[in-house]
Amino acid sequence: MNEVPALSPARTLRQLFLTLFLRGRGARGLRRDRAPKSIARKLWLTLGLYGLTGFLALFFVRQPVFALAVYLHAMTFMFLGMFVASSAGEVLFNKEEGDILLHRPVEPRTLLWAKVRVLVEVSLWLAGIFNLAGFFVGVAAPDGGWRFPLAHAISTALEALFCTGSVVLVYQLCLGWFGRERLEGLMTTAQVFVSVAVVLSAQILPRLLIHSRSFTGLAIGSWWIVFLAPAWFAGFDDALAGSAAMSSWLLALVAAGATAAVLWTAFGKLARTYEAGLRSLNENVSPRGRNQGRRRWLDRLVNQSPLRWWFRDPVTRASFVLTSAYLFRDRDVKLRIYPGIAPMLVMPFIVMFQGHGRGGFRHGSFGVAFASSYLGLIPLLTLNLLQYSQQWQASDVFRAAPMPGPARLCRGARRAVLCFLTLPVLVIFGATIWLFQGGTPDWVLLLPGIVALPIYALIPNLGGRSVPLSLPTEEGKSTGRGLMMIPVLLVSAAISGVAALARRGGWFWPFVLVEAVAALVAYLAMSRSIAAVPWPSME
Amino acid sequence: MIVLDKLTKRFGPQTAVDALSFEIPAGQIVGFLGPNGAGKSTTLKMLTGMIEPTSGSAQIGGFDLQSETIEVKRRVGFVPESGAVFESLSGLEYLEMVAALYGIPAKAALARIEQFIAFFDLGFDTLTDKLLGAYSKGMRRKVVITAALLHNPPVVFFDEPLDGLDANAAVGFKALIQTLAREGKTIVYSSHILDVVERVCHRVIIIDKGKLLLDGKPDELVAAHQAGSLERLFTQLTGGAELERRAEDFAKTFRP
Numbered sequence: 003m004n005e006v007p008a009l010s011p012a013r014t015l016r017q018l019f020l021t022l023f024l025r026g027r028g029a030r031g032l033r034r035d036r037a038p039k040s041i042a043r044k045l046w047l048t049l050g051l052y053g054l055t056g057f058l059a060l061f062f063v064r065q066p067v068f069a070l071a072v073y074l075h076a077m078t079f080m081f082l083g084m085f086v087a088s089s090a091g092e093v094l095f096n097k098e099e100g101d102i103l104l105h106r107p108v109e110p111r112t113l114l115w116a117k118v119r120v121l122v123e124v125s126l127w128l129a130g131i132f133n134l135a136g137f138f139v140g141v142a143a144p145d146g147g148w149r150f151p152l153a154h155a156i157s158t159a160l161e162a163l164f165c166t167g168s169v170v171l172v173y174q175l176c177l178g179w180f181g182r183e184r185l186e187g188l189m190t191t192a193q194v195f196v197s198v199a200v201v202l203s204a205q206i207l208p209r210l211l212i213h214s215r216s217f218t219g220l221a222i223g224s225w226w227i228v229f230l231a232p233a234w235f236a237g238f239d240d241a242l243a244g245s246a247a248m249s250s251w252l253l254a255l256v257a258a259g260a261t262a263a264v265l266w267t268a269f270g271k272l273a274r275t276y277e278a279g280l281r282s283l284n285e286n287v288s289p290r291g292r293n294q295g296r297r298r299w300l301d302r303l304v305n306q307s308p309l310r311w312w313f314r315d316p317v318t319r320a321s322f323v324l325t326s327a328y329l330f331r332d333r334d335v336k337l338r339i340y341p342g343i344a345p346m347l348v349m350p351f352i353v354m355f356q357g358h359g360r361g362g363f364r365h366g367s368f369g370v371a372f373a374s375s376y377l378g379l380i381p382l383l384t385l386n387l388l389q390y391s392q393q394w395q396a397s398d399v400f401r402a403a404p405m406p407g408p409a410r411l412c413r414g415a416r417r418a419v420l421c422f423l424t425l426p427v428l429v430i431f432g433a434t435i436w437l438f439q440g441g442t443p444d445w446v447l448l449l450p451g452i453v454a455l456p457i458y459a460l461i462p463n464l465g466g467r468s469v470p471l472s473l474p475t476e477e478g479k480s481t482g483r484g485l486m487m488i489p490v491l492l493v494s495a496a497i498s499g500v501a502a503l504a505r506r507g508g509w510f511w512p513f514v515l516v517e518a519v520a521a522l523v524a525y526l527a528m529s530r531s532i533a534a535v536p537w538p539s540m541e
Numbered sequence: 542m543i544v545l546d547k548l549t550k551r552f553g554p555q556t557a558v559d560a561l562s563f564e565i566p567a568g569q570i571v572g573f574l575g576p577n578g579a580g581k582s583t584t585l586k587m588l589t590g591m592i593e594p595t596s597g598s599a600q601i602g603g604f605d606l607q608s609e610t611i612e613v614k615r616r617v618g619f620v621p622e623s624g625a626v627f628e629s630l631s632g633l634e635y636l637e638m639v640a641a642l643y644g645i646p647a648k649a650a651l652a653r654i655e656q657f658i659a660f661f662d663l664g665f666d667t668l669t670d671k672l673l674g675a676y677s678k679g680m681r682r683k684v685v686i687t688a689a690l691l692h693n694p695p696v697v698f699f700d701e702p703l704d705g706l707d708a709n710a711a712v713g714f715k716a717l718i719q720t721l722a723r724e725g726k727t728i729v730y731s732s733h734i735l736d737v738v739e740r741v742c743h744r745v746i747i748i749d750k751g752k753l754l755l756d757g758k759p760d761e762l763v764a765a766h767q768a769g770s771l772e773r774l775f776t777q778l779t780g781g782a783e784l785e786r787r788a789e790d791f792a793k794t795f796r797p
Contacts, residue, residue: 007646008640008641008643008644008645008646008647008650009641009647011641011642011644014638014641014642015642017638018627018630018638021629021630021634022627022629022630025629025630025672098623098625099625099627100591100625101591101621101623101625102625102626102627104589104590104591105589105590105591105614105617105619105621106614106639106642106643107611107612107614107615107642107643108611108614108642109611278593281591281592281593
């Protein structure tokens with residue numbers, strides 16, 4: 003009987019990374035028969051949500067192929083970009099896997115390809131399910147037909163390759179240009195920028211097209227469309243299964259050319275840089291004195307008046323310093339949080355500028371009010387994400403300390419998030435309003451959102467949950483977070499709507515007063531409830 | 542079997558390994574010692590191709606570390622200090638994955654894994670049903686040691702291999718590496734448990750601040766320095782005796 007040969011390293015690694023992706027990298031305490039299902043179930047839920055969102059393509063029934071394709075590719079670009087940007091750091095440059103894989107006889111290019119293949123594969127699942135409804139809508143488009151599904155499938159696959167290749171390329175370039183010492187910080191920065199760029203690109207294009215009011219004429223022929231990646235792939239669809247205009251063929255050429263160039267540069271030319279990057283991550287020597295200034299600054303901050311009074315509880319102060327340190331320094335936490343909140347940073351500006359576009363910024367009072375309410379999602383999401391850490395086992399020290407429950411730790415974490423994330427964003431919003439509204443800024447419309455902020459920040463801690471850095475990162479992969487944000491968004495929209503009405507109707511200040519009283523009552527009740535929660539039992 | 546020639550690693554201004562040169566013939570067990578931060582793990586990571594040397598060269602089994610890295614890696618087994626594994630794989634999945642990376646056919650790999658399971662008293666059910674994340678530290682260490690020896694490498698580097706192993710497993714492991722050395726394998730054994738090193742190793746190399754301090758047979762070195770034991774010799778060389786005295790003073794500060 004012939005011996006079954008061993009799988010090739012490429013196939014072995016592809017299988018490995020797909021398994022790790024589906025099960026997660028840390029599965030402490032799980033049994034094998036439970037592990038795959040636990041993540042796969044979430045994946046099915048995610049795919050289901052993507053599939054349902056895809057039905058929004060029905061709004062484009064009877065629209066030309068280019069308009070439909072722009073919408074589909076813009077949304078796909080955003081979903082895939084966000085997915086790849088948030089996953090790539092962990093998948094491509096995982097510090098922990100150095101001790102496991104780097105001494106094995108595997109070429110760095112093989113390792114890189116295996117990881118990218120998994121990213122592309124999962125991207126294609128997500129893209130495929132999201133575009134499912136769009137395939138049929140395209141068949142019914144006036145200039146569409148049965149060629150559309152095939153053309154769109156090809157362009158979506160190209161888009162997935164382009165997205166993955168671009169993110170890998172950004173990392174490779176950071177490595178090549180800036181070297182090991184600055185790699186970790188730069189990777190995080192690059193990831194945040196990629197996330198923001200993806201959201202912007204995907205949000206701006208459909209809006210520009212809607213404002214142009216002529217989906218095919220002005221948009222395809224406009225020079226600026228060449229700078230928006232989703233339009234290239236839409237051009238591909240339109241060239242092969244739509245109007246077949248010359249400009250569409252040009253866009254299709256750009257799509258194919260850009261994808262080929264990105265892949266060649268990322269995987270052909272710069273593959274060697276990847277090996278250097280992996281080796282660098284394994285050199286666990288931190289540059290001397292790198293964060294000393296920041297450490298001193300943090301210590302000084304909490305020990306100065308009036309903050310010294312705000313941090314008079316030593317546990318709250320310690321938790322504030324700990325959380326701040328992780329927000330500034332820990333690569334894993336930064337890679338999870340900053341790309342995660344990128345849409346929260348971009349969307350309020352888009353909402354504000356939408357108001358600006360429709361009859362002047364001054365008439366966009368709902369936009370301004372909504373922008374500040376939207377701010378509440380920043381502490382909500384950040385505190386939720388902050389509970390996951392690769393060093394979660396170190397949180398045993400919290401339980402070992404003489405504290406009845408996690409309330410004071412949660413308070414410190416909340417304050418760190420409010421100080422270092424929410425407040426700066428609020429200042430930026432204020433400055434933006436001032437810049438675009440000239441002499442009479444509508445700053446007061448930010449008030450209803452600001453008043454609601456502390457309440458939003460308490461939500462993650464209800465029931466003693468979201469203790470900072472206390473859970474394995476694996477448990478952070480949940481679609482439940484997105485579901486939790488929906489009611490918060492609805493409440494934000496309601497508050498903003500009423501605030502805008504109140505402003506117009508002349509009863510804005512009474513409204514703010516009522517909201518403040520209600521917020522105070524809710525804050526006290528929620529704080530008391532959180533303070534009463536004991537440590538949950540450890541499983 | 543292992544030749545180092547002025548092997549150096551710098552991290553910016555900091556020199557972790559400073560022009561380290563020595564040779565280790567086949568069949569020798571070498572204790573590789575040094576205080577924390579001496580450069581032991583960095584040296585081992587360079588010799589296994591995990592990090593790149595800044596200068597100098599090394600050869601393993603006649604292959605150059607920098608130009609023939611993959612060939613070197615094929616001939617090397619490594620048990621890292623961290624004992625890192627992919628926690629969401631079962632033990633069997635992990636070992637099969639490692640075997641495939643060395644090109645071992647599935648059937649041969651399974652047979653080999655079963656031999657290790659029997660040696661380490663790991664239940665086959667545990668290996669197939671539980672994910673590595675649920676293993677005890679000792680069980681995980683056994684899996685990591687198995688993964689390092691699965692492809693029958695001529696050179697094995699152990700970085701604190703006994704960490705987490707119970708007394709019986711440790712005794713078995715020590716006997717295993719002595720037998721492996723008799724079979725011609727070269728073993729580099731880095732550990733802080735010096736009495737084990739003294740009993741098991743044919744030779745010790747002591748480094749501090751990246752530099753070679755001593756190289757020789759344990760009993761000869763102990764006798765030459767009139768230290769009484771390897772532990773005493775080590776503390777003499779690396780400033781441990783001073784720490785012992787300070788510990789007594791420090792402990793007094795705990796008096797109520």
